[in-house]
Amino acid sequence: xxxxxxxxxxxxxxxxxxxAASGDPAEVESLAHSVDVLMTEIARHTGNVDASRVAVLxxxxxADKLRTLERELAELKARVDAKSKQFSLLLDEVVTVP
Numbered sequence: 617x618x619x620x621x622x623x624x625x626x627x628x629x630x631x632x633x634x635x636a637a638s639g640d641p642a643e644v645e646s647l648a649h650s651v652d653v654l655m656t657e658i659a660r661h662t663g664n665v666d667a668s669r670v671a672v673l674x675x676x677x678x679a680d681k682l683r684t685l686e687r688e689l690a691e692l693k694a695r696v697d698a699k700s701k702q703f704s705l706l707l708d709e710v711v712t713v714p
Contacts, residue, residue, distance in 0.1 A: 624637045629655040629670065654678075
C-alpha cells in the first residue's frame with residue numbers, strides 16, 4: 617500500500633515550492649528550513665546572491681557532509697564487526713572450557 621502524499625509549501629532562499637510529501641509534512645518543512653538557513657549562511661559568507669551559485673555551493677557542502685558521515689558510518693561498522701568477532705572468540709573460549 618502506497619503512503620498518502622500530502623502537499624507541503626516551503627520557502628527556500630526566498631523561493632516558494634510546493635512539494636509532495638509521503639511522510640510527515642513537518643519533517644519536510646524542517647528539512648526545507650535547514651536548507652534555507654544553510655543557503656542564507658553561504659550567501660552571506662561568500663557575498664554571493666546568485667541563487668544558482670548559492671544552490672551549487674550548498675549542494676557541495678551537503679555532499680561533503682554526506683560523504684563524511686558515510687565514511688564515519690563505514691568505520692563504525694568495521695569497528696563493530698571487529699568487536700563482534702572478538703566477543704565471539706572470547707565466548708567460544710569460555711563455552712569450550714570444561
